[in-house]
Each structure stands twice: as structure tokens, then as C-alpha cells.
Amino acid sequence: MSRKGTLFVITGPSGAGKGTVLKKVIQSLDRLYFSVSATTRAPREGELDGVHYHFLTHEQFERLIAEERLLEYAQYAKNYYGTPLDPALQHLEMGEDVILEIELQGALQVKKRLPQSVPVFIAPPSFAELENRLRGRGTETEEVILQRLSIARKECAAMDQFRYVVVNDQADTAADELRSIILAHRCLTENRGFTLE
Amino acid sequence: MSRKGTLFVITGPSGAGKGTVLKKVIQSLDRLYFSVSATTRAPREGELDGVHYHFLTHEQFERLIAEERLLEYAQYAKNYYGTPLDPALQHLEMGEDVILEIELQGALQVKKRLPQSVPVFIAPPSFAELENRLRGRGTETEEVILQRLSIARKECAAMDQFRYVVVNDQADTAADELRSIILAHRCLTENRGFTLE
Numbered sequence: 001m002s003r004k005g006t007l008f009v010i011t012g013p014s015g016a017g018k019g020t021v022l023k024k025v026i027q028s029l030d031r032l033y034f035s036v037s038a039t040t041r042a043p044r045e046g047e048l049d050g051v052h053y054h055f056l057t058h059e060q061f062e063r064l065i066a067e068e069r070l071l072e073y074a075q076y077a078k079n080y081y082g083t084p085l086d087p088a089l090q091h092l093e094m095g096e097d098v099i100l101e102i103e104l105q106g107a108l109q110v111k112k113r114l115p116q117s118v119p120v121f122i123a124p125p126s127f128a129e130l131e132n133r134l135r136g137r138g139t140e141t142e143e144v145i146l147q148r149l150s151i152a153r154k155e156c157a158a159m160d161q162f163r164y165v166v167v168n169d170q171a172d173t174a175a176d177e178l179r180s181i182i183l184a185h186r187c188l189t190e191n192r193g194f195t196l197e
Numbered sequence: 198m199s200r201k202g203t204l205f206v207i208t209g210p211s212g213a214g215k216g217t218v219l220k221k222v223i224q225s226l227d228r229l230y231f232s233v234s235a236t237t238r239a240p241r242e243g244e245l246d247g248v249h250y251h252f253l254t255h256e257q258f259e260r261l262i263a264e265e266r267l268l269e270y271a272q273y274a275k276n277y278y279g280t281p282l283d284p285a286l287q288h289l290e291m292g293e294d295v296i297l298e299i300e301l302q303g304a305l306q307v308k309k310r311l312p313q314s315v316p317v318f319i320a321p322p323s324f325a326e327l328e329n330r331l332r333g334r335g336t337e338t339e340e341v342i343l344q345r346l347s348i349a350r351k352e353c354a355a356m357d358q359f360r361y362v363v364v365n366d367q368a369d370t371a372a373d374e375l376r377s378i379i380l381a382h383r384c385l386t387e388n389r390g391f392t393l394e
Contacts, residue, residue: 121386123393156393164384165391177384184381187361187374189318194362196320196353 003193005031005092006185007114009100010178011107012122013152015133017168018101021122024175026099029182033091035100038064041079054084072102072109083110097182104155111161120181121162125169127153200390202228202289203382204311206297207375208304209319210349212330214365215298218319221372223296226379230288232297235261238276251281269299269306280307294379301352308358315382317375318359322366324350 012018026032038054040061049055056064061080064070073082083106088098100110111119124130130152134145159165164181168174185191209215223229235251237258246252253261258277261267270279280303285295297307308316321327327349331342356362361378365371382388 123391126394159391159393160386162386164381165386165389166384167389167391177380180377180380181384183374183377184361187363187378189357189359189362192362192364194320194356194364196356197323 003095003186004191005094005096005098006182006191007088007092007098007100007110007117008182008185009102009107009110009117009119010122011102011104011119011155011162012168013124013130013155014148015130015152016122016124017133017171017174018122020171021166021168021174021178022099022101024171025179025182028175028179029097031096032182033087033096033098035083035088035098037081037102038070038084039079039081041081056080071100071113072106074103074106082106097186104158108158108161118164118181118185119162120164120166120178121159122166122168122174122178123156123159124152125167127156129169200292200383201388202291202293202295203379203388204285204289204295204297204307204314205379205382206299206304206307206314206316207319208299208301208316208352208359209365210321210327210352211345212327212349213319213321214330214368214371215319217368218363218365218371218375219296219298221368222376222379225372225376226294228293229379230284230293230295232280232285232295234278234299235267235281236276236278238278253277268297268310269303271300271303279303294383301355305355305358315361315378316359317361317363317378318356319363319365319371319375320353320356321349322364324353326366 010018010022026034036050036054038056038061040056040058043055047053065073069085071083071085071088073080083100083102091098107119110117131149134148166174166177207215207219223231233247233251235253235258237253237255240252244250262270266282268280268282268285270277280297280299288295304316307314328346331345363371363374
């Protein structure tokens, strides 16, 4: 009996509550590897290499690009951000499921590169609620909030390109749904690798 | 927001524990309709029309066959057994999921007739455990047990024709898996019918 792992690509706008939902799912399932992104930006206080990010030099990152060892990558404010391919493949071969939490453009890149991956969009229940959540943090200026809302509207327009949509109204319900999606894929006949003896 | 229901076709050999698993799943999910079979055999003591079976006359049953209003049917010991199409379609249109628990040949018929249905095979963890369970009931003769085991081996050979396999080692785990399969299908983008406003 040998099972194959599945790569789940999770995206959704800022304020959809991806972090909370994913934390609950990771606590409720075993055999789940949470992919760690690579970046060339400097670590912030308290950030650990290999935990929060793989902190790389520009040269190291560009070697990964040249060797096609990134599932996706992008450049923001002169720094690279990307998803290393090797650890994901290693965990999939060990029969573990892999979770990537990445922004929309990265998710669409992975979907193209690995069509067998499972794209999941975490959506807020409404734009009004999304605005409440972004304002509720109380840490951003009005300009930043309006900018985030505008980006969120654009990102949500891509929702139908995702296999699954998890609506995060209540975090427990959303976590139960995402956990169910992962568990259901483990039961697919071709993934299960079950032989009755 | 209007969601579409999904038809789940559940099969598995005698002794796999379908009944126990389904009972737990039905208790744990709403919007789930459990299809009631039709038969021409006489009701046994305590059996209620419309609850345990739809009890029909031969003429009524043959009219359903002629009008193609059965999802599948078979004849055993001169009696008909089958799955009425109309109630299943009605509940699917109401956005409810429908569960059919039927034997292997019926399940394969439904799979052909409604390719959008989701076939799930409930398997015992091993043939040794299946034999334990069949013997544990203590109600059957050796001949009947050996016959059931032989049928079970043939049925399990068809397992790979099912989209999902739920291995019923522990009933709670198996019920959690089947519930997850149903919940995951509710989150499929095309079933969810979610529009963000």
C-alpha cells in the first residue's frame, strides 16, 4: 500500500483569513507539509531561516531560477519571492500532502506548471465583510485599505479558475471544509494506493 | 447563490460496514437525502412503506421500467428491486446531495447512466477482517459465510472502477472520510454556485 501526496495551492485576498483557516487545518491533519517560501529580502526580527522563509542571496535565488527549481516566483521591491520545487516534490514522494499558500499570480503559475495540483480559493463571505476585517485591524491608513480592497476585487474575479472555493464566514466551518478537501483527495482511488489482501 | 446537489453512489461487500458508516455520516451533515429503494417483495414485520422501501406491485414496478423512471433495477427471487429516479432528481434540484446505497451491479449501472454521479466503494481493511465480521454476527451457517466471502472477493475486484475508496477499519474514521468526500464536492467551484457581492 503506497499512497501519493497531493499539492494543494491555497490563495485568496488579504482579509479572507487564509492564515487562521490554515492554522486550524494543519492542527487537525497529519502527513501535511507546509511549504516554506524562499526570498532574498533580509529577515525581520524574530524570523527564522527555514521556518518563516528560506533566506537566500540574489545569486542563490537566480541559480534556482536558472535551474528551474522554483514552482513559481516573482519580484517585489527589488526582492525575489518564490516556492522551491525540491522540498515539495520530496514530501509528495513520501506520501505527504503539501500546502502552498501563495498570492494569486503565483497560484496561477503553479496551476499551469503542475496541472495535477489542486487550486483552492479562500473567499470572504462578502466585500462588505472583507472591508470590515481590513478596517478592524486598525493598523492601516484609509489609502492602504482602499488599495487592498481594490486588489481584492481583482483577485476575487479569478475565483472561478480555482477547483474549490472555501467561503470563510466562520473560520471553524471554513477549516472543516478545507480539511475535507484534503481528506477527500486522500480517498481518491488513484491516490489511496490501497490493495485489499 | 444556488448550489447543485451531487449524487453519491455507495457500494461495498456485505461485512464492509456500509450501514454503520452511513448512519454516522447522515447524522453529521444536513442537506442530505437518503434514497429509498423500490421493491415488489412483501413488507417484513416493522417495515414501513416509503421508509424502508417503496412497496410496489409488479405492475407499478414494470410501469417505472417502461417509463425509464428507475436509475437501476434488478430481479432477485422473482422480485424486483430498484432505485426510483424522480425523488433523487427532485432533491438534487433542491440543492441537496443524494445518497444511494446499492449493490455493485446497480452501482455500475448508475455510473453509466449518470456519469456526473460520484461512486464510492466502502472496503474492509482486509479479507481476514471481513471474515471475522461475517462470522462475528453468529447468525449464518458456514455455507452462507463461505458464499458471502466468495461474492465479496468478486465485488472487491471492481473497487478500482470507483472514484473513491473508503477503507472501513474504524467506523468513525471511515465516516469522517465519507463525510469529507461529500463536503469537498459541495466546495467544488461549479457546485458551490457562490457569487461574491
